[in-house]
Amino acid sequence: MKTTHIKLTLATAIFLGIFSCKKGEASVNEYSTAEYNNEIAADSVSSVATMSVKDKQFIKTASVNMEVKDVYQTTISVEKSVQELGGFVTHSNLHSNVISEETFNTSDDEAMLVKKYQTENTLQVRVPTQKLSKLLTLINDKKLFLNSRIINAEDVTANIKYAELEGKRIKKTSENISELKNTKDKVNMSDENMSEENQQQLANMDVADNLKYSTVDIYIKEPQLRIAEIAITNTQNIDNKYKFNFLYDVKNAFVEGFYLIQKILVGLVTIWPIALIAGVAFYFYRKTKSNKKSLHTTED
Template structure:
Protein backbone atom coordinates (compact mmCIF):
# COMPACT_ATOMS: atom_id res chain seq x y z
CA UNK A 1 0.00 0.00 0.00
CA UNK A 2 3.01 2.21 0.36
CA UNK A 3 3.45 4.58 -2.57
CA UNK A 4 6.51 6.16 -4.08
CA UNK A 5 5.88 9.63 -2.64
CA UNK A 6 6.65 8.35 0.86
CA UNK A 7 10.19 7.64 -0.30
CA UNK A 8 10.69 11.28 -1.26
CA UNK A 9 12.64 13.50 1.08
CA UNK A 10 10.39 15.31 3.54
CA UNK A 11 12.30 18.46 2.70
CA UNK A 12 11.27 18.23 -0.98
CA UNK A 13 7.88 16.55 -0.77
CA UNK A 14 6.01 19.85 -0.79
CA UNK A 15 2.79 19.55 0.56
CA UNK A 16 -0.67 20.08 -0.37
CA UNK A 17 -3.06 18.75 2.08
CA UNK A 18 -4.12 15.25 2.19
CA UNK A 19 -6.80 15.31 4.72
CA UNK A 20 -9.40 12.74 5.57
CA UNK A 21 -12.47 12.38 3.39
CA UNK A 22 -14.44 14.62 5.73
CA UNK A 23 -11.89 17.46 5.69
CA UNK A 24 -11.74 18.27 1.97
CA UNK A 25 -8.65 19.01 -0.15
CA UNK A 26 -5.95 21.64 0.35
CA UNK A 27 -4.72 23.72 -2.57
CA UNK A 28 -1.33 25.18 -3.51
CA UNK A 29 -2.42 28.56 -2.17
CA UNK A 30 -2.29 27.13 1.35
CA UNK A 31 1.52 27.12 1.12
CA UNK A 32 2.14 30.45 -0.57
CA UNK A 33 4.64 32.57 1.36
CA UNK A 34 4.63 36.32 1.34
CA UNK A 35 7.63 37.69 -0.58
CA UNK A 36 7.15 41.38 0.09
CA UNK A 37 10.70 42.09 1.24
CA UNK A 38 11.77 45.68 0.75
CA UNK A 39 14.66 45.33 -1.69
CA UNK A 40 15.77 48.89 -1.04
CA UNK A 41 16.56 47.94 2.56
CA UNK A 42 18.88 45.14 1.47
CA UNK A 43 22.55 45.87 0.93
CA UNK A 44 23.80 45.54 -2.65
CA UNK A 45 26.49 43.06 -1.57
CA UNK A 46 23.84 40.47 -0.61
CA UNK A 47 23.11 37.88 -3.28
CA UNK A 48 19.82 38.34 -5.12
CA UNK A 49 19.07 34.69 -4.29
CA UNK A 50 18.07 35.80 -0.79
CA UNK A 51 15.30 38.09 -2.07
CA UNK A 52 14.45 36.29 -5.32
CA UNK A 53 10.77 36.19 -6.30
CA UNK A 54 9.46 34.35 -9.36
CA UNK A 55 5.80 34.24 -10.32
CA UNK A 56 4.15 30.86 -9.78
CA UNK A 57 7.31 29.49 -8.13
CA UNK A 58 7.93 28.31 -4.56
CA UNK A 59 11.44 28.28 -3.06
CA UNK A 60 12.91 26.88 0.14
CA UNK A 61 15.82 29.13 1.01
CA UNK A 62 18.83 28.34 3.20
CA UNK A 63 22.13 30.10 3.88
CA UNK A 64 25.52 29.23 5.37
CA UNK A 65 27.93 31.95 6.51
CA UNK A 66 31.52 31.50 7.75
CA UNK A 67 33.30 34.67 8.85
CA UNK A 68 35.66 36.33 11.33
CA UNK A 69 34.48 39.02 13.72
CA UNK A 70 36.08 41.40 16.18
CA UNK A 71 34.32 40.02 19.27
CA UNK A 72 32.46 36.69 19.09
CA UNK A 73 30.42 37.25 22.26
CA UNK A 74 29.28 40.73 21.21
CA UNK A 75 28.47 39.52 17.68
CA UNK A 76 26.52 36.56 19.07
CA UNK A 77 24.32 38.63 21.37
CA UNK A 78 23.74 41.19 18.62
CA UNK A 79 22.77 38.58 16.01
CA UNK A 80 20.48 36.72 18.41
CA UNK A 81 18.70 39.97 19.27
CA UNK A 82 18.34 40.77 15.56
CA UNK A 83 16.79 37.36 14.95
CA UNK A 84 14.16 38.01 17.60
CA UNK A 85 13.48 41.52 16.27
CA UNK A 86 12.89 40.09 12.78
CA UNK A 87 10.43 37.50 14.09
CA UNK A 88 12.77 34.50 13.96
CA UNK A 89 14.27 32.23 16.59
CA UNK A 90 17.59 30.58 17.48
CA UNK A 91 17.67 26.77 17.32
CA UNK A 92 21.35 26.25 18.21
CA UNK A 93 24.18 28.32 19.69
CA UNK A 94 27.49 26.79 20.81
CA UNK A 95 29.90 29.47 22.02
CA UNK A 96 33.24 28.19 23.30
CA UNK A 97 36.83 29.30 23.90
CA UNK A 98 39.65 27.08 22.67
CA UNK A 99 42.64 27.45 25.03
CA UNK A 100 45.98 27.12 23.21
CA UNK A 101 48.23 27.65 26.24
CA UNK A 102 48.14 28.67 29.89
CA UNK A 103 50.95 29.50 32.29
CA UNK A 104 51.11 30.70 35.90
CA UNK A 105 53.55 33.44 36.93
CA UNK A 106 54.19 34.03 40.66
CA UNK A 107 54.05 37.73 41.53
CA UNK A 108 54.47 37.45 45.33
CA UNK A 109 54.55 34.90 48.13
CA UNK A 110 50.75 34.84 48.17
CA UNK A 111 49.68 35.90 44.67
CA UNK A 112 50.20 34.74 41.09
CA UNK A 113 48.90 35.55 37.61
CA UNK A 114 47.37 32.89 35.32
CA UNK A 115 47.87 33.85 31.66
CA UNK A 116 45.70 32.08 29.06
CA UNK A 117 45.95 32.36 25.28
CA UNK A 118 42.66 31.44 23.65
CA UNK A 119 40.41 31.89 20.63
CA UNK A 120 36.62 32.17 20.83
CA UNK A 121 34.21 30.75 18.27
CA UNK A 122 30.51 30.09 17.94
CA UNK A 123 28.30 27.92 15.76
CA UNK A 124 24.78 29.30 15.44
CA UNK A 125 21.69 28.08 13.64
CA UNK A 126 18.68 30.35 13.30
CA UNK A 127 15.27 30.26 11.58
CA UNK A 128 14.35 33.57 10.03
CA UNK A 129 11.13 34.55 8.20
CA UNK A 130 11.86 34.02 4.49
CA UNK A 131 10.79 37.55 3.55
CA UNK A 132 13.37 38.86 6.07
CA UNK A 133 16.29 36.69 4.87
CA UNK A 134 17.95 39.42 2.80
CA UNK A 135 17.69 41.92 5.65
CA UNK A 136 19.16 39.45 8.11
CA UNK A 137 22.08 38.59 5.81
CA UNK A 138 22.79 42.32 5.56
CA UNK A 139 22.94 42.51 9.38
CA UNK A 140 25.33 39.54 9.46
CA UNK A 141 27.53 41.18 6.82
CA UNK A 142 27.83 44.32 8.94
CA UNK A 143 29.49 42.29 11.74
CA UNK A 144 32.27 40.73 9.67
CA UNK A 145 35.98 41.53 9.66
CA UNK A 146 36.66 38.89 7.02
CA UNK A 147 34.25 36.69 5.11
CA UNK A 148 35.55 33.14 4.62
CA UNK A 149 32.52 31.84 2.75
CA UNK A 150 28.81 32.40 2.20
CA UNK A 151 26.43 29.99 0.51
CA UNK A 152 22.79 30.85 -0.27
CA UNK A 153 20.46 28.21 -1.71
CA UNK A 154 16.98 28.58 -3.19
CA UNK A 155 15.44 25.19 -3.94
CA UNK A 156 12.56 25.23 -6.42
CA UNK A 157 9.88 22.96 -4.99
CA UNK A 158 6.96 23.98 -7.17
CA UNK A 159 6.76 20.62 -8.96
CA UNK A 160 6.92 18.77 -5.66
CA UNK A 161 3.97 20.78 -4.40
CA UNK A 162 1.94 19.83 -7.45
CA UNK A 163 2.95 16.20 -7.03
CA UNK A 164 1.86 16.26 -3.38
CA UNK A 165 -1.50 17.69 -4.46
CA UNK A 166 -2.01 14.83 -6.94
CA UNK A 167 -1.00 12.28 -4.31
CA UNK A 168 -3.52 13.82 -1.95
CA UNK A 169 -6.29 13.28 -4.45
CA UNK A 170 -5.17 9.69 -5.02
CA UNK A 171 -5.12 8.87 -1.29
CA UNK A 172 -8.52 10.47 -0.83
CA UNK A 173 -9.91 8.36 -3.64
CA UNK A 174 -8.28 5.24 -2.18
CA UNK A 175 -9.92 5.97 1.16
CA UNK A 176 -13.33 6.28 -0.49
CA UNK A 177 -12.84 2.96 -2.27
CA UNK A 178 -11.81 1.23 0.97
CA UNK A 179 -14.96 2.39 2.75
CA UNK A 180 -17.07 0.61 0.11
CA UNK A 181 -15.41 -2.74 0.71
CA UNK A 182 -16.94 -5.42 2.87
CA UNK A 183 -15.57 -5.29 6.40
CA UNK A 184 -12.94 -7.97 6.95
CA UNK A 185 -9.33 -8.32 8.05
CA UNK A 186 -7.95 -7.09 4.69
CA UNK A 187 -10.12 -3.97 4.80
CA UNK A 188 -8.88 -3.14 8.28
CA UNK A 189 -5.26 -3.52 7.17
CA UNK A 190 -5.77 -1.42 4.03
CA UNK A 191 -7.56 1.29 6.01
CA UNK A 192 -4.76 1.34 8.58
CA UNK A 193 -2.06 1.64 5.91
CA UNK A 194 -3.96 4.36 4.08
CA UNK A 195 -4.34 6.33 7.33
CA UNK A 196 -0.63 5.89 8.04
CA UNK A 197 0.21 7.34 4.60
CA UNK A 198 -2.16 10.21 5.22
CA UNK A 199 -0.50 10.97 8.58
CA UNK A 200 2.96 10.92 7.05
CA UNK A 201 1.83 13.23 4.26
CA UNK A 202 0.31 15.68 6.73
CA UNK A 203 3.52 15.66 8.75
CA UNK A 204 5.49 16.34 5.57
CA UNK A 205 3.04 19.11 4.69
CA UNK A 206 3.64 20.85 8.02
CA UNK A 207 7.42 20.45 7.69
CA UNK A 208 7.57 21.91 4.18
CA UNK A 209 5.16 24.70 5.03
CA UNK A 210 7.47 25.61 7.90
CA UNK A 211 10.53 25.53 5.60
CA UNK A 212 8.73 27.82 3.15
CA UNK A 213 7.84 30.25 5.89
CA UNK A 214 11.19 30.20 7.71
CA UNK A 215 14.64 30.04 6.14
CA UNK A 216 17.43 28.22 7.94
CA UNK A 217 20.72 30.12 8.37
CA UNK A 218 23.86 28.42 9.72
CA UNK A 219 26.51 30.83 10.99
CA UNK A 220 30.07 30.12 12.08
CA UNK A 221 32.00 33.03 13.60
CA UNK A 222 35.43 33.24 15.20
CA UNK A 223 38.00 35.84 16.17
CA UNK A 224 40.97 36.27 13.81
CA UNK A 225 43.71 36.21 16.48
CA UNK A 226 44.37 34.79 19.90
CA UNK A 227 43.20 36.70 22.95
CA UNK A 228 45.05 36.98 26.28
CA UNK A 229 43.29 36.52 29.61
CA UNK A 230 45.07 37.51 32.84
CA UNK A 231 43.50 35.93 35.93
CA UNK A 232 44.70 36.66 39.48
CA UNK A 233 45.15 33.42 41.43
CA UNK A 234 46.86 32.17 44.60
CA UNK A 235 50.56 31.29 44.60
CA UNK A 236 50.04 27.58 45.15
CA UNK A 237 53.73 26.73 44.87
CA UNK A 238 54.58 28.87 47.89
CA UNK A 239 51.68 27.36 49.84
CA UNK A 240 52.90 23.85 48.99
CA UNK A 241 56.41 24.70 50.19
CA UNK A 242 55.03 26.22 53.37
CA UNK A 243 53.32 23.03 54.45
CA UNK A 244 55.47 20.49 52.64
CA UNK A 245 57.61 19.47 55.69
CA UNK A 246 57.30 19.91 59.50
CA UNK A 247 60.31 18.40 61.32
CA UNK A 248 58.91 18.05 64.87
CA UNK A 249 55.56 16.80 63.69
CA UNK A 250 57.13 14.27 61.32
CA UNK A 251 59.61 13.07 64.01
CA UNK A 252 56.75 12.44 66.44
CA UNK A 253 54.81 10.56 63.78
CA UNK A 254 57.91 8.51 62.90
CA UNK A 255 58.41 7.51 66.55
CA UNK A 256 54.76 6.48 66.90
CA UNK A 257 54.86 4.56 63.63
CA UNK A 258 58.03 2.76 64.78
CA UNK A 259 56.30 1.71 68.02
CA UNK A 260 53.32 0.45 66.05
CA UNK A 261 55.71 -1.45 63.75
CA UNK A 262 57.20 -3.31 66.70
CA UNK A 263 53.72 -4.21 67.89
CA UNK A 264 52.78 -5.49 64.47
CA UNK A 265 55.95 -7.65 64.34
CA UNK A 266 55.23 -9.19 67.79
CA UNK A 267 51.62 -9.84 66.84
CA UNK A 268 52.84 -11.46 63.64
CA UNK A 269 55.21 -13.74 65.54
CA UNK A 270 52.42 -14.76 67.91
CA UNK A 271 50.21 -15.51 64.95
CA UNK A 272 52.76 -17.95 63.44
CA UNK A 273 53.81 -19.54 66.81
CA UNK A 274 53.18 -23.13 65.57
CA UNK A 275 55.71 -22.62 62.78
CA UNK A 276 58.19 -21.05 65.19
CA UNK A 277 57.71 -23.98 67.62
CA UNK A 278 58.32 -26.56 64.87
CA UNK A 279 61.47 -24.75 63.78
CA UNK A 280 62.76 -24.60 67.38
CA UNK A 281 62.09 -28.32 67.98
CA UNK A 282 63.68 -29.26 64.67
CA UNK A 283 66.74 -27.18 65.46
CA UNK A 284 66.97 -28.79 68.94
CA UNK A 285 66.96 -32.33 67.56
CA UNK A 286 69.40 -31.35 64.85
CA UNK A 287 71.89 -30.01 67.41
CA UNK A 288 71.35 -33.06 69.66
CA UNK A 289 71.92 -35.48 66.80
CA UNK A 290 75.02 -33.62 65.73
CA UNK A 291 76.39 -33.73 69.31
CA UNK A 292 75.74 -37.49 69.58
CA UNK A 293 77.59 -38.07 66.33
CA UNK A 294 80.65 -36.22 67.66
CA UNK A 295 80.65 -38.29 70.90
CA UNK A 296 80.39 -41.52 68.91
CA UNK A 297 83.29 -40.48 66.69
CA UNK A 298 85.50 -39.77 69.75
CA UNK A 299 84.70 -43.16 71.27
CA UNK A 300 85.65 -44.91 68.06
CA UNK A 301 88.91 -43.00 67.87
CA UNK A 302 89.77 -43.89 71.53
CA UNK A 303 89.05 -47.58 71.03
CA UNK A 304 91.18 -47.68 67.92
CA UNK A 305 94.16 -46.17 69.66
Protein backbone atom coordinates in the same frame (compact mmCIF):
# COMPACT_ATOMS: atom_id res chain seq x y z
CA MET B 1 11.75 19.91 -42.59
CA LYS B 2 9.99 18.76 -39.45
CA THR B 3 13.25 17.26 -38.13
CA THR B 4 15.10 20.53 -38.75
CA HIS B 5 12.39 22.47 -36.88
CA ILE B 6 12.67 20.10 -33.89
CA LYS B 7 16.48 20.52 -33.81
CA LEU B 8 16.19 24.30 -33.87
CA THR B 9 13.61 24.19 -31.07
CA LEU B 10 15.87 21.97 -28.93
CA ALA B 11 18.90 24.17 -29.60
CA THR B 12 16.94 27.25 -28.56
CA ALA B 13 15.73 25.56 -25.38
CA ILE B 14 19.24 24.44 -24.43
CA PHE B 15 20.63 27.93 -25.08
CA LEU B 16 17.95 29.56 -22.94
CA GLY B 17 18.53 26.98 -20.18
CA ILE B 18 22.27 27.66 -20.11
CA PHE B 19 21.69 31.41 -20.09
CA SER B 20 19.16 31.06 -17.27
CA CYS B 21 21.55 28.90 -15.20
CA LYS B 22 24.44 31.32 -15.63
CA LYS B 23 22.21 34.21 -14.67
CA GLY B 24 21.15 32.33 -11.53
CA GLU B 25 24.77 31.57 -10.64
CA ALA B 26 25.66 35.22 -11.04
CA SER B 27 22.90 36.14 -8.58
CA VAL B 28 24.19 33.75 -5.91
CA ASN B 29 27.88 34.49 -6.38
CA GLU B 30 27.66 38.20 -6.99
CA TYR B 31 30.02 38.82 -4.08
CA SER B 32 33.31 38.61 -6.06
CA THR B 33 36.80 39.64 -4.96
CA ALA B 34 36.85 42.55 -7.39
CA GLU B 35 33.67 43.98 -5.86
CA TYR B 36 34.84 43.49 -2.28
CA ASN B 37 36.02 46.73 -0.65
CA ASN B 38 35.06 45.88 2.94
CA GLU B 39 31.82 47.91 2.58
CA ILE B 40 28.55 46.54 1.23
CA ALA B 41 25.52 48.77 0.93
CA ALA B 42 22.29 47.64 2.52
CA ASP B 43 20.56 47.19 -0.84
CA SER B 44 23.31 44.93 -2.25
CA VAL B 45 21.95 41.75 -0.64
CA SER B 46 21.64 39.06 -3.31
CA SER B 47 18.38 39.08 -5.22
CA VAL B 48 18.03 35.41 -4.29
CA ALA B 49 17.01 36.50 -0.77
CA THR B 50 14.14 38.63 -2.08
CA MET B 51 13.30 36.70 -5.23
CA SER B 52 9.60 36.27 -5.96
CA VAL B 53 8.26 34.63 -9.13
CA LYS B 54 4.60 34.29 -10.02
CA ASP B 55 3.24 30.77 -9.57
CA LYS B 56 6.56 29.66 -8.00
CA GLN B 57 7.37 28.80 -4.39
CA PHE B 58 10.90 28.76 -3.02
CA ILE B 59 12.51 27.41 0.14
CA LYS B 60 15.28 29.88 0.95
CA THR B 61 18.37 29.19 3.05
CA ALA B 62 21.58 31.10 3.66
CA SER B 63 25.05 30.54 5.10
CA VAL B 64 27.39 33.32 6.28
CA ASN B 65 31.04 32.99 7.31
CA MET B 66 32.72 36.17 8.54
CA GLU B 67 35.15 37.71 11.00
CA VAL B 68 33.97 40.18 13.64
CA LYS B 69 35.50 42.43 16.29
CA ASP B 70 33.81 40.77 19.27
CA VAL B 71 32.14 37.37 18.88
CA TYR B 72 30.17 37.58 22.12
CA GLN B 73 28.71 41.03 21.42
CA THR B 74 27.94 40.08 17.81
CA THR B 75 26.18 36.93 18.99
CA ILE B 76 23.99 38.92 21.39
CA SER B 77 23.20 41.46 18.66
CA VAL B 78 22.32 38.82 16.03
CA GLU B 79 20.11 36.86 18.43
CA LYS B 80 18.30 40.05 19.42
CA SER B 81 17.79 41.02 15.76
CA VAL B 82 16.41 37.56 14.96
CA GLN B 83 13.85 37.84 17.76
CA GLU B 84 12.83 41.34 16.69
CA LEU B 85 12.22 40.04 13.16
CA GLY B 86 9.93 37.32 14.48
CA GLY B 87 12.45 34.49 14.21
CA PHE B 88 14.20 32.23 16.70
CA VAL B 89 17.60 30.67 17.40
CA THR B 90 17.85 26.89 17.03
CA HIS B 91 21.57 26.47 17.76
CA SER B 92 24.38 28.54 19.26
CA ASN B 93 27.80 27.11 20.11
CA LEU B 94 30.10 29.85 21.40
CA HIS B 95 33.52 28.69 22.58
CA SER B 96 37.13 29.77 22.88
CA ASN B 97 40.00 27.81 21.37
CA VAL B 98 42.97 28.10 23.76
CA ILE B 99 46.16 28.44 21.69
CA SER B 100 48.56 28.53 24.65
CA GLU B 101 48.63 29.12 28.39
CA GLU B 102 51.53 29.81 30.74
CA THR B 103 51.86 30.55 34.46
CA PHE B 104 54.17 33.29 35.76
CA ASN B 105 54.96 33.52 39.50
CA THR B 106 54.74 37.15 40.65
CA SER B 107 55.33 36.65 44.41
CA ASP B 108 55.60 33.93 47.06
CA ASP B 109 51.80 33.69 47.23
CA GLU B 110 50.53 34.96 43.86
CA ALA B 111 50.93 34.06 40.18
CA MET B 112 49.47 35.12 36.83
CA LEU B 113 47.95 32.66 34.34
CA VAL B 114 48.23 34.04 30.79
CA LYS B 115 45.99 32.49 28.13
CA LYS B 116 46.05 33.20 24.42
CA TYR B 117 42.78 32.22 22.77
CA GLN B 118 40.47 32.80 19.82
CA THR B 119 36.69 32.96 20.21
CA GLU B 120 34.23 31.68 17.62
CA ASN B 121 30.55 30.81 17.40
CA THR B 122 28.37 28.69 15.15
CA LEU B 123 24.73 29.75 15.07
CA GLN B 124 21.67 28.50 13.29
CA VAL B 125 18.66 30.79 13.21
CA ARG B 126 15.27 30.74 11.52
CA VAL B 127 13.60 33.92 10.39
CA PRO B 128 10.41 34.65 8.43
CA THR B 129 11.29 34.29 4.76
CA GLN B 130 10.14 37.81 3.90
CA LYS B 131 12.60 39.13 6.52
CA LEU B 132 15.60 37.14 5.24
CA SER B 133 17.06 40.04 3.26
CA LYS B 134 16.81 42.38 6.25
CA LEU B 135 18.52 39.87 8.56
CA LEU B 136 21.38 39.37 6.10
CA THR B 137 21.84 43.15 5.94
CA LEU B 138 21.95 43.40 9.75
CA ILE B 139 24.47 40.55 9.92
CA ASN B 140 26.60 42.17 7.24
CA ASP B 141 26.85 45.37 9.31
CA LYS B 142 28.69 43.44 12.04
CA LYS B 143 31.50 42.12 9.88
CA LEU B 144 35.18 43.02 9.74
CA PHE B 145 35.78 40.64 6.85
CA LEU B 146 33.33 38.49 4.92
CA ASN B 147 34.80 35.09 4.07
CA SER B 148 31.75 33.74 2.27
CA ARG B 149 28.00 34.10 1.91
CA ILE B 150 25.80 31.53 0.21
CA ILE B 151 22.10 32.05 -0.48
CA ASN B 152 19.94 29.28 -1.93
CA ALA B 153 16.39 29.39 -3.26
CA GLU B 154 15.07 25.89 -3.95
CA ASP B 155 12.06 25.75 -6.25
CA VAL B 156 9.58 23.36 -4.61
CA THR B 157 6.56 24.21 -6.78
CA ALA B 158 6.57 20.80 -8.46
CA ASN B 159 7.08 19.04 -5.12
CA ILE B 160 4.04 20.79 -3.65
CA LYS B 161 1.93 19.87 -6.67
CA TYR B 162 3.09 16.27 -6.42
CA ALA B 163 2.20 16.23 -2.69
CA GLU B 164 -1.31 17.39 -3.57
CA LEU B 165 -1.66 14.57 -6.10
CA GLU B 166 -0.37 12.07 -3.56
CA GLY B 167 -2.91 13.34 -1.04
CA LYS B 168 -5.73 12.72 -3.54
CA ARG B 169 -4.39 9.26 -4.32
CA ILE B 170 -4.21 8.32 -0.64
CA LYS B 171 -7.75 9.61 -0.09
CA LYS B 172 -9.03 7.60 -3.07
CA THR B 173 -7.25 4.49 -1.81
CA SER B 174 -8.87 4.95 1.59
CA GLU B 175 -12.32 5.12 -0.05
CA ASN B 176 -11.62 1.96 -2.06
CA ILE B 177 -10.47 0.10 1.05
CA SER B 178 -13.61 1.11 2.94
CA GLU B 179 -15.72 -0.62 0.30
CA LEU B 180 -13.99 -3.97 0.80
CA LYS B 181 -15.30 -6.70 3.04
CA ASN B 182 -14.04 -6.75 6.62
CA THR B 183 -11.09 -9.12 6.58
CA LYS B 184 -7.62 -9.28 8.03
CA ASP B 185 -6.18 -7.99 4.75
CA LYS B 186 -8.51 -5.00 4.84
CA VAL B 187 -7.26 -4.08 8.32
CA ASN B 188 -3.62 -4.29 7.18
CA MET B 189 -4.27 -2.23 4.05
CA SER B 190 -6.16 0.39 6.04
CA ASP B 191 -3.35 0.60 8.56
CA GLU B 192 -0.68 0.97 5.85
CA ASN B 193 -2.71 3.59 4.02
CA MET B 194 -3.21 5.59 7.23
CA SER B 195 0.54 5.43 7.96
CA GLU B 196 1.28 6.69 4.44
CA GLU B 197 -1.24 9.50 4.93
CA ASN B 198 0.44 10.52 8.21
CA GLN B 199 3.85 10.60 6.56
CA GLN B 200 2.49 12.71 3.72
CA GLN B 201 0.94 15.17 6.17
CA LEU B 202 4.23 15.39 8.06
CA ALA B 203 6.09 16.10 4.81
CA ASN B 204 3.53 18.78 3.91
CA MET B 205 3.94 20.41 7.33
CA ASP B 206 7.72 20.37 6.94
CA VAL B 207 7.54 22.03 3.51
CA ALA B 208 5.07 24.63 4.76
CA ASP B 209 7.34 25.43 7.71
CA ASN B 210 10.41 25.78 5.47
CA LEU B 211 8.47 28.06 3.14
CA LYS B 212 7.43 30.28 6.04
CA TYR B 213 10.81 30.38 7.80
CA SER B 214 14.25 30.54 6.20
CA THR B 215 17.20 28.81 7.87
CA VAL B 216 20.44 30.81 8.20
CA ASP B 217 23.71 29.22 9.32
CA ILE B 218 26.18 31.77 10.73
CA TYR B 219 29.83 31.21 11.58
CA ILE B 220 31.71 34.09 13.21
CA LYS B 221 35.19 34.36 14.69
CA GLU B 222 37.67 36.99 15.77
CA PRO B 223 40.59 37.58 13.40
CA GLN B 224 43.23 38.00 16.13
CA LEU B 225 44.13 36.23 19.34
CA ARG B 226 42.90 37.56 22.65
CA ILE B 227 44.93 37.46 25.88
CA ALA B 228 43.41 36.72 29.27
CA GLU B 229 45.37 37.46 32.47
CA ILE B 230 44.00 35.51 35.43
CA ALA B 231 45.34 36.02 38.97
CA ILE B 232 45.90 32.66 40.70
CA THR B 233 47.76 31.23 43.72
CA ASN B 234 51.47 30.43 43.46
CA THR B 235 51.03 26.67 43.79
CA GLN B 236 54.73 25.94 43.34
CA ASN B 237 55.65 27.93 46.47
CA ILE B 238 52.79 26.31 48.41
CA ASP B 239 54.08 22.86 47.44
CA ASN B 240 57.60 23.76 48.60
CA LYS B 241 56.23 25.21 51.84
CA TYR B 242 54.56 21.99 52.91
CA LYS B 243 56.80 19.49 51.14
CA PHE B 244 58.84 18.59 54.33
CA ASN B 245 58.34 19.18 58.11
CA PHE B 246 61.19 17.75 60.23
CA LEU B 247 59.55 17.61 63.68
CA TYR B 248 56.30 16.28 62.30
CA ASP B 249 58.05 13.60 60.24
CA VAL B 250 60.25 12.53 63.21
CA LYS B 251 57.18 12.19 65.42
CA ASN B 252 55.44 10.07 62.79
CA ALA B 253 58.56 7.92 62.33
CA PHE B 254 58.71 7.24 66.10
CA VAL B 255 55.01 6.28 66.22
CA GLU B 256 55.31 4.10 63.11
CA GLY B 257 58.38 2.38 64.67
CA PHE B 258 56.39 1.62 67.83
CA TYR B 259 53.58 0.20 65.72
CA LEU B 260 56.13 -1.92 63.84
CA ILE B 261 57.36 -3.47 67.11
CA GLN B 262 53.78 -4.28 68.03
CA LYS B 263 53.20 -5.91 64.68
CA ILE B 264 56.35 -8.03 65.08
CA LEU B 265 55.26 -9.21 68.54
CA VAL B 266 51.77 -10.00 67.30
CA GLY B 267 53.32 -11.90 64.41
CA LEU B 268 55.46 -13.96 66.77
CA VAL B 269 52.44 -14.79 68.92
CA THR B 270 50.56 -15.81 65.80
CA ILE B 271 53.18 -18.44 64.87
CA TRP B 272 53.32 -20.05 68.38
CA PRO B 273 52.31 -23.50 67.02
CA ILE B 274 55.33 -23.47 64.75
CA ALA B 275 57.58 -22.38 67.63
CA LEU B 276 56.15 -25.14 69.86
CA ILE B 277 56.72 -27.79 67.22
CA ALA B 278 60.24 -26.52 66.64
CA GLY B 279 60.92 -26.59 70.43
CA VAL B 280 59.66 -30.16 70.77
CA ALA B 281 61.70 -31.27 67.78
CA PHE B 282 64.80 -29.60 69.21
CA TYR B 283 64.19 -31.29 72.59
CA PHE B 284 63.99 -34.77 71.08
CA TYR B 285 67.00 -34.01 68.90
CA ARG B 286 69.06 -33.02 71.96
CA LYS B 287 67.80 -36.04 73.90
CA THR B 288 68.63 -38.42 71.09
CA LYS B 289 72.06 -36.91 70.70
CA SER B 290 72.66 -37.17 74.47
CA ASN B 291 71.61 -40.86 74.52
CA LYS B 292 73.96 -41.68 71.65
CA LYS B 293 76.81 -39.95 73.47
CA SER B 294 76.13 -41.89 76.71
CA LEU B 295 75.98 -45.20 74.81
CA HIS B 296 79.26 -44.49 73.11
CA THR B 297 80.93 -43.69 76.47
CA THR B 298 79.65 -46.99 78.04
CA GLU B 299 81.04 -49.03 75.15
CA ASP B 300 84.47 -47.46 75.64
